[in-house]
Amino acid sequence: MINQIKGLHHITSLASNARENNAFFTQVLGLRRIKKTVNFDAPDVYHLYYGDEVGSAGTVMTYFPFPNASTGIPGVGEAGRTSMSIPTGSSQAWLDRLAGFDTRNLSQDSRFGQARVLLDGPDGDQFALVECDDERTPWTGSGVGEAMAVRGFHSIDMRLRDNAASEELLTFMGYEKQDIQGNISRFVVPDGNEANVIDLELLPEGPHAAQGAGSVHHVAFAVENRARQLEVREALLDTGYQVTPVIDRDYFYAIYFRTPGGILFEVSTHEPGFDRDEDTANLGEALKLPSQHEHLRAKLSGLLEPLT
Ligand code: ZN
Numbered sequence: 001m002i003n004q005i006k007g008l009h010h011i012t013s014l015a016s017n018a019r020e021n022n023a024f025f026t027q028v029l030g031l032r033r034i035k036k037t038v039n040f041d042a043p044d045v046y047h048l049y050y051g052d053e054v055g056s057a058g059t060v061m062t063y064f065p066f067p068n069a070s071t072g073i074p075g076v077g078e079a080g081r082t083s084m085s086i087p088t089g090s091s092q093a094w095l096d097r098l099a100g101f102d103t104r105n106l107s108q109d110s111r112f113g114q115a116r117v118l119l120d121g122p123d124g125d126q127f128a129l130v131e132c133d134d135e136r137t138p139w140t141g142s143g144v145g146e147a148m149a150v151r152g153f154h155s156i157d158m159r160l161r162d163n164a165a166s167e168e169l170l171t172f173m174g175y176e177k178q179d180i181q182g183n184i185s186r187f188v189v190p191d192g193n194e195a196n197v198i199d200l201e202l203l204p205e206g207p208h209a210a211q212g213a214g215s216v217h218h219v220a221f222a223v224e225n226r227a228r229q230l231e232v233r234e235a236l237l238d239t240g241y242q243v244t245p246v247i248d249r250d251y252f253y254a255i256y257f258r259t260p261g262g263i264l265f266e267v268s269t270h271e272p273g274f275d276r277d278e279d280t281a282n283l284g285e286a287l288k289l290p291s292q293h294e295h296l297r298a299k300l301s302g303l304l305e306p307l308t
Contacts, residue, residue: 002235005173007192008153009222009252009268010049010060011082013125014072016213018046018065020122022307025050025061028101029084030144033284034274035251036307039064043293044303049284052139052152055251055274057222058195059136059152064217067305071124072212076203077262079216080157081126083116085134085194090148091115094129097148111199112179112186123214130154134194155197156219157184158263159209163200165260170198172239173221193222218256220266226253232267250290251276 015021025031025048035049045066051059061082074080086094091108094117098106104120117129129150138149160166163185167177175187175198183202190196209215223229229246233255236243243257252268259265277288287304289297 001172001174002232003174003191004223004228004232005175005189005192005267006222006224007058007189007194007196008156009057009220009266009270010051010062011079011153011156011219012062012064012217013082014069014211014213014215014217015063015065015121015123015125016067016069016071017122018048018063018067018305019307021063021065022048024122025063026142028098028103030139030142030149031059031061032139032141033307034060035284035288036286037250037288037290038293038300038304040249040290040293042066043289043296043300046304048307049251049274051274052136053141053283054280055283056136056152057268057270058193061153066213069123069213072215073207073210074124074126074159074215075209076159076161076206078159078209078211079219079263080159080201081118081128082156082216083128083130083154083197083199085132085136085151085154086117086129086148087151088131088133091117091129091131093148097144111184112181121214123212125214125216128154136194151194153195155195155199156216157199157201158219158259158261159201159203159206160261161202161204161206162261163202166200169259170200172235195222218264218266220254220268222270223267224270226269226271229253229255229267229269250288 031050034055115131134151136151
């Protein structure tokens with residue numbers, strides 16, 4: 001068992017329209033866009049990052065908006081609903097706010113005693129806003145006040161036909177099974193950040209997911225620094241996982257491996273952070289390009305649609 005993983009770092013999903021995606025996260029959910037850059041492997045596609053003021057680990061939702069991508073079909077073998085934390089008692093304010101934006105599939109329920117607001121994003125991406133006592137300072141610069149603002153991630157669901165291997169992996173990663181409710185098993189990493197929950201959703205007869213717009217592409221876990229990351233990489237390799245070399249993603253260092261349930265996991269560092277190439281006050285405003293794509297700036301600036 002390893003103890004370097006602190007909870008979620010970021011979650012990356014797919015979208016079909018950059019402008020709608022940006023509007024949903026900044027204007028509806030009230031997050032801050034903290035980086036406007038491009039996909040390393042497909043530089044004609046944006047990579048948009050949303051989070052708290054500085055993009056703290058455990059708050060960062062990122063998207064690859066592939067123009068006109070077909071919509072994903074939810075199923076097993078993928079990360080499911082993404083849950084964000086909101087202040088206790090703020091569900092009604094969110095229901096009222098989201099109804100005003102004609103939000104799809106808006107409803108409420110409770111899981112493990114925590115009230116949740118359920119909603120879909122522009123591509124049918126499934127989200128929950130989970131009431132909890134969360135000490136994190138929220139971003140409030142996008143028109144959502146402190147009394148209700150999203151604090152960051154709470155958790156993510158993993159939809160599986162069989163839990164056993166994924167339970168083993170999470171346990172290896174330092175998570176502990178905390179509770180079971182129906183077909184949901186809750187795992188929590190002790191001494192982690194506030195985004196320290198993973199829920200496994202057991203769907204033995206579930207159809208397999210087809211990835212597309214609205215699907216989660218991968219789930220990234222946080223480690224403090226590159227030394228801790230190398231320890232995690234060694235431990236995963238020793239356990240038989242195929243892990244990529246360390247990849248420089250400009251704002252963090254990343255390694256990737258696929259879980260037995262078919263979900264792509266990443267382990268990312270806190271360093272160097274999103275302010276490495278622009279001031280905190282102006283995060284997310286200018287188009288930032290990875291150095292190997294800088295020579296494409298003129299072409300990409302013409303290809304990428306304006307976000308507003
Ligand atoms: Zn990632």
